[in-house]
Amino acid sequence: MRPDSFAVFLLRRLVSGIVLLAMVTAATFVLITAAPGDTAQVLAGQAGADPAYLALIRRRLQLDRPLPYQIAAYLRQSAQGDLGFSVIQGRPVRDAIGGRLLASLLLAGTAFFLAALLGVTLGVIAAHRRGGVVDAAISVISLLAYSLPVFWLGQLLIALFAVRLHWLPAGGMRSADGSGGFGDVVHHLALPAVTLSLLLMALIVRVTRTAMSEALVEDYVSAARAKGASEPRVLIRHALPNALRPVVTVLTGYLGLILTGAVLVETVFVWPGLGRLLYDSVLARDTPVLAGLLLLSATLVVAANILADVLYRALDPRTALR
Amino acid sequence: MSIPRVLLYVAGALAAAVLGLSATAAARETASPPKPRFGGTLVVASGDPGPLNPGITSSGQAHPVTGEIFNGLVRLNRHFDPVPDLARSWSVSKDGKTYTFNLEPKVRWHDGHVFSSLDVKFTYEEILLKLHPRTRTLADVIESIKTPSKNVVVFRLKHRYAPFLTWLDEDNGAILPRHLYQGTDPLTNPVNLRPIGTGPFKFESYASGDRVVLVRNADYFKAGLPRLDRLVFRFMQSAQAAQAFEAGEIDVYMFPSGPDSLRFLNRPGVTVTERGREGSARVVPLILNLKRSPFDDVRVRRAIAWALDTDFIARTAYAGVLKPAKSPLTRFIGWAYTPKVQQYSHDLTRANALLDAAGLRRGSGGGVRFRTSLIYDSGFARQAELIKTQLGEVGIGIDLKLMDMNSWVRKLYIDKDFDMGYTNFTHPADPDVGWKRIYVCSNIVQAPFTNGSQYCNPEVDRLFAQAAGELDQKKRGDIYKRLQRKLQSDLPVIPLVDGIGPWILRSSEFRGFGNSGSKEQFFFGEKVWWTKGTATRG
Numbered sequence: 001m002r003p004d005s006f007a008v009f010l011l012r013r014l015v016s017g018i019v020l021l022a023m024v025t026a027a028t029f030v031l032i033t034a035a036p037g038d039t040a041q042v043l044a045g046q047a048g049a050d051p052a053y054l055a056l057i058r059r060r061l062q063l064d065r066p067l068p069y070q071i072a073a074y075l076r077q078s079a080q081g082d083l084g085f086s087v088i089q090g091r092p093v094r095d096a097i098g099g100r101l102l103a104s105l106l107l108a109g110t111a112f113f114l115a116a117l118l119g120v121t122l123g124v125i126a127a128h129r130r131g132g133v134v135d136a137a138i139s140v141i142s143l144l145a146y147s148l149p150v151f152w153l154g155q156l157l158i159a160l161f162a163v164r165l166h167w168l169p170a171g172g173m174r175s176a177d178g179s180g181g182f183g184d185v186v187h188h189l190a191l192p193a194v195t196l197s198l199l200l201m202a203l204i205v206r207v208t209r210t211a212m213s214e215a216l217v218e219d220y221v222s223a224a225r226a227k228g229a230s231e232p233r234v235l236i237r238h239a240l241p242n243a244l245r246p247v248v249t250v251l252t253g254y255l256g257l258i259l260t261g262a263v264l265v266e267t268v269f270v271w272p273g274l275g276r277l278l279y280d281s282v283l284a285r286d287t288p289v290l291a292g293l294l295l296l297s298a299t300l301v302v303a304a305n306i307l308a309d310v311l312y313r314a315l316d317p318r319t320a321l322r
Numbered sequence: 323m324s325i326p327r328v329l330l331y332v333a334g335a336l337a338a339a340v341l342g343l344s345a346t347a348a349a350r351e352t353a354s355p356p357k358p359r360f361g362g363t364l365v366v367a368s369g370d371p372g373p374l375n376p377g378i379t380s381s382g383q384a385h386p387v388t389g390e391i392f393n394g395l396v397r398l399n400r401h402f403d404p405v406p407d408l409a410r411s412w413s414v415s416k417d418g419k420t421y422t423f424n425l426e427p428k429v430r431w432h433d434g435h436v437f438s439s440l441d442v443k444f445t446y447e448e449i450l451l452k453l454h455p456r457t458r459t460l461a462d463v464i465e466s467i468k469t470p471s472k473n474v475v476v477f478r479l480k481h482r483y484a485p486f487l488t489w490l491d492e493d494n495g496a497i498l499p500r501h502l503y504q505g506t507d508p509l510t511n512p513v514n515l516r517p518i519g520t521g522p523f524k525f526e527s528y529a530s531g532d533r534v535v536l537v538r539n540a541d542y543f544k545a546g547l548p549r550l551d552r553l554v555f556r557f558m559q560s561a562q563a564a565q566a567f568e569a570g571e572i573d574v575y576m577f578p579s580g581p582d583s584l585r586f587l588n589r590p591g592v593t594v595t596e597r598g599r600e601g602s603a604r605v606v607p608l609i610l611n612l613k614r615s616p617f618d619d620v621r622v623r624r625a626i627a628w629a630l631d632t633d634f635i636a637r638t639a640y641a642g643v644l645k646p647a648k649s650p651l652t653r654f655i656g657w658a659y660t661p662k663v664q665q666y667s668h669d670l671t672r673a674n675a676l677l678d679a680a681g682l683r684r685g686s687g688g689g690v691r692f693r694t695s696l697i698y699d700s701g702f703a704r705q706a707e708l709i710k711t712q713l714g715e716v717g718i719g720i721d722l723k724l725m726d727m728n729s730w731v732r733k734l735y736i737d738k739d740f741d742m743g744y745t746n747f748t749h750p751a752d753p754d755v756g757w758k759r760i761y762v763c764s765n766i767v768q769a770p771f772t773n774g775s776q777y778c779n780p781e782v783d784r785l786f787a788q789a790a791g792e793l794d795q796k797k798r799g800d801i802y803k804r805l806q807r808k809l810q811s812d813l814p815v816i817p818l819v820d821g822i823g824p825w826i827l828r829s830s831e832f833r834g835f836g837n838s839g840s841k842e843q844f845f846f847g848e849k850v851w852w853t854k855g856t857a858t859r860g
Contacts, residue, residue: 036736037728041770043379043455051769053455060509089530090373090514099530155565162569170569171562173532176365176554270558270566272531280370280531285728 006313010306017302022075024298028291029071035285038063039087042284061087063287074291083295084288088281093292097274103173104273106185107262110193115200116251122201123208123247124235130213138205146202154195154268161191171270192269196262200254207250211243218242245316252308255300356833360859362852363552364832366574367563370531371555373514376496377449380456385493386576387534387555389845391432391519392496395423395442395475396487397845400600400836402655402751404487408437408497408520409475418482418793419465425473429543431499432524439469444500449508456755457494482791484798485752492521492845493601494755522548522848531557536847546859549834549851567826574835574846575826580641583824591830596822598836598846603654603822604748605647607760607815608709609774611740616682616692623813625676627666629716630709634668636819639704644821650809651757651802652749652820657795658802663810673716684717691717694741697734699727702744705818735770744818745771753802754790761809762786777814 040057058064062073077084083093091099126138162170169175173188215221216239224238266275274293281289369383376388396404396412409423429437451461463483468476479486489495497520502513517525520543523536536553556572564582566572575582578594586592608626610617617623632646645653648661677683682691698706703724710720720742725733734743749756759765763778782805789801810817827835834850 035728036732041728041731043381050459051767053458054769056453085510087509088372090375090510091512091530096530103531155561158565158569162571163565166569170565170571171558172556172566172571176533176556176571177363267559268562270556270562272529272557276531 009309013306013309017299017306020302021295021298025075025078025291025295026071028294029067029074029287032285032287032290033067033070037285039285039287042088042286074288078291078295083292086286086289088284088286089289093288096277096289097292097296100272100274100277103271104262104266104275106189107192107196107266107271107273110189111196111200111262112251112255114193114197115204116247118197119201119204120208120240120244120247123205124212124240126205126209127212127216128231128235130209135209138209142202142205144202145198146206148198150195150199151264151268153198154191154265157191157195158268171268173272192265192271195269196265200250203250204247207246208243211246212239215239215243242316245312248308248311252304252311255304255307357857358549358834358849358851359853359855359857360549360851361551361855362832363554364550364574364847364850364852365554365556365572366576367558367566367572368555368576369559370557371534373509374517374525374528374534375498375508375511375514376492377445377498378453378508378514380454380493387536388496388517388519389492389521390523390536390553390847391517391521391525392492392498393520394491394493394495394497395425396490398488398491398601398751400598402488402600404490407491408442409490412487414793418484419479421477421479421486423475423477425475426543427473429520430541431501431520432518432539433499433502435499435501437497437499437520438472439475440472441500442475442497443467443469444504445498446495449498449503450495453508454494457489460489482793484790484793484795485754488751488755491751521845523553526552533557544848548848549855550847553847567828573828573832578824578826580643583643583826584641586826591828593827593829593835594824595827595836596824599822599825600654601750602748603652603750603820604746605650605652605817605820606644606705606744606746607647607650607817609734609743609745609815610813611738611742612775612777612814613738614741616680617741619680620812621676621680622682623816624666625673625680625716626713626718627813627816628669628673628676629718630666630712630816630818631668632818634712635705635708639708640819640821643823644819647817647820649806649820650815650817651753651806654822655749655751655753657799658753660803660806662803663807666816670716677716677718682717689717690719693719693721695721695723696742696744697723697725697730697740698744699725699730701727701746705744731770734774735772736768738774738776740774743774745774747771754786758786758790760815775814777812779808779812782808782812 038058039061040054040063043057055064062070074084083097085092086096089096122138122142126135129135158170161168168191169188173185175184212235218239221234221239224234229238262271262273263275263279265271266273267279274296277289278293280286281293366386368386371384371387372381373379374384374388374391376385376392393408395407395409397407399405408426408429410426412421412423414421423442425437425439425442431437446464446467450457451464452458463479463481463486464477465480466478468478470476477486499518502518503511508514515528519525522539522542522544524539526535526537528534534555536555538548538551542548556566558566560577560579560582563572563575564578564585567575567586578586583594587594608630610623610626612618636642636644636646648665649659649663651659653659653661677691684691696706696709706722706724710722713720730743733740734745747756747760759772760775761773761777761779762783763773763780764783765773766776766778767773785801785805785808789798789805792798792801831853832850833853835846
């Protein structure tokens with residue numbers, strides 16, 4: 001692929017991505033409107049508000065406008081970077097999401113790092129010792145990690161490490177007295193990050209093991225060994241780079257989802273991230289925040305797919321020729 | 323039977339001790355109050371409150387926080403009687419239509435501005451009577467608000483309205499700073515996220531999804547209060563709150579489930595009590611759609627009441643924390659409550675006879691008389707199973723329809739597309755505020771938590787109106803007792819259980835909960851103190 005054709009390809013992906021985002025936004029509005037309840041009803045609480053109050057709030061929030069008008073207005077303002085105002089949150093959507101972004105990035109980033117590091121390492125070891133006891137043990141561990149429901153595992157870890165041993169906190173991102181610094185945050189991060197990373201780690205172990213197993217029987221690996229390369233060098237310098245493509249696919253596929261997809265882990269560990277914001281917004285029928293979050297999530301998925309294409313090209317130059 | 327009855331009996335037997343023991347615990351707390359100490363941080367598990375503007379919401383998540391930051395003109399004691407707050411005293415004219423409030427003279431807002439009667443007038447006229455979901459109904463009652471001096475405010479009513487004072491607490495009538503809200507949209511004013519009040523605690527920070535931190539207001543107009551240095555509200559759900567309490571990370575668990583109440587009941591240093599939560603007293607009724615057959619026949623409604631074993635439901639589904647309802651009105655509004663109404667003790671013979679009389683006979687072989695459905699959310703799942711089982715014994719087949727809360731609210735209150743449903747109806751502080759809405763004809767509207775059964779009886783409406791205008795509490799109480807008898811006879815809804823539900827407190831370290839105020843859970847921080855604090859304020 002020539003550089004200019006790559007630019008055309010990228011431009012095409014970008015344009016189709018933007019169209020996709022507009023469609024996701026419109027679909028979000030349709031789905032939210034179809035669901036029972038709205039912001040006015042949530043604001044009223046269980047006080048038994050009268051219809052006049054509900055009509056007043058709906059008028060002020062423009063919830064009484066036709067759906068196409070609401071969608072068009074939202075697309076227009078979001079194109080200008082304005083995601084609207086959440087009455088439920090009492091702040092602009094940009095601030096509501098921005099206020100949670102750091103917590104989510106920290107949790108997701110740590111979980112990603114742990115999953116990738118452990119997953120690839122265990123996958124390589126399993127492939128290298130294929131058919132042996134170590135391979136079987138790693139397979140069992142990864143199967144367990146993949147099968148355990150995260151909410152159950154999270155509760156179990158809390159019961160053990162927080163309630164019984166008092167080694168780690170049960171939840172939150174900082175201590176109640178707020179005195180802790182970075183160390184305090186790391187202390188709080190340990191359990192949710194491990195819990196969130198396990199499923200992804202198990203997936204990466206399986207994918208790495210399969211890809212490495214295939215790579216290790218290739219001619220270039222035999223050639224490297226014949227030339228006297230050490231076994232670690234054979235594994236890391238020769239086989240692993242060729243086995244990483246499917247791992248990149250898995251990682252980038254999850255990248256878009258992990259920020260807003262950690263609903264269960266964030267809820268169990270009271271982590272103030274975007275997953276919990278998504279969950280609370282669904283319950284509160286907070287349309288502006290929901291639309292903003294889904295827009296963010298969709299943007300990440302689109303961006304992750306484009307990133308995967310670029311990474312493929314870097315990992316396997318043959319891709320550029322196709 | 324869907325749930326093994328033996329297991330439920332065991333659970334019930336375990337639970338039966340809850341209220342007795344919690345009463346003991348409460349008594350222990352109030353029997354020998356040691357001298358309060360100063361300092362400390364109290365950590366409370368709560369929901370994310372959203373905007374901290376008590377003038378635009380009745381949210382049960384916002385008011386526990388705003389109740390520490392703001393004041394009303396009055397507070398309500400645990401018997402729902404008004405006691406001074408921003409108003410140090412008041413008088414009522416002979417015709418019962420003019421209320422004159424003398425305000426505390428040395429009150430300052432947390433930003434240093436002087437509080438005055440103009441703040442009261444502005445808050446009511448521009449915010450509460452327009453935007454508060456509940457208080458805006460007072461616009462039909464209040465004729466004018468005048469401020470003859472900076473420390474006096476006069477409310478003139480259009481007609482006599484006995485419960486007027488009970489509307490003026492922080493829950494329904496928090497006073498907001500005029501200098502920060504005038505000329506702004508109260509729904510979107512940024513001050514809602516960094517509130518300025520007159521209350522015992524000042525706002526320090528609000529981390530969305532994480533916590534609100536409040537610090538002591540050293541200039542609070544009530545001498546010697548508050549005693550704590552800081553209040554931290556950490557946002558978490560019930561399951562997480564239980565674990566955090568267990569791990570020692572929170573000190574107050576406000577809305578525990580029945581099983582959690584039992585779990586913490588006999589822990590050393592922990593108090594499980596209803597004291598201080600009287601404002602949450604509620605009756606949970608089974609709501610029947612009177613516009614649908616056969617519920618339009620009072621014999622069928624009575625048959626259902628006879629068939630239900632509310633004692634069993636209270637002991638099992640509510641773990642004994644709530645009691646079987648003996649009246650449509652909660653027993654916690656003592657002056658108006660009476661159990662001397664028709665009681666429908668579990669009697670299948672009477673239920674069967676009434677259903678036969680209504681023409682709903684069993685088919686051959688003792689089959690189903692008629693099929694109906696019950697809509698509910700996850701909070702009523704165990705109750706729904708029991709109701710299905712119990713009504714099945716008299717030949718009423720029930721399809722259970724579990725749905726999310728918004729769907730259930732829409733079906734029951736907006737579309738009226740249901741046969742049977744339920745709601746947790748809190749009644750305090752006055753029957754006119756929390757109870758009347760379930761029954762009066764004018765409240766058959768398309769809005770949540772109104773008259774869902776669509777019961778309409780001119781006599782009942784007349785009695786409610788008469789009670790609202792009667793200033794003599796004894797005579798008012800008599801009218802409400804007549805209403806309870808009438809409603810328990812007509813049974814537009816079938817009362818199942820009555821109670822409050824406890825909260826769980828780390829009493830080894832914190833004392834002073836529940837010593838005043840029926841809505842104490844909304845301003846408990848004012849008097850709570852730390853047992854490890856200093857003897858004097860340093």
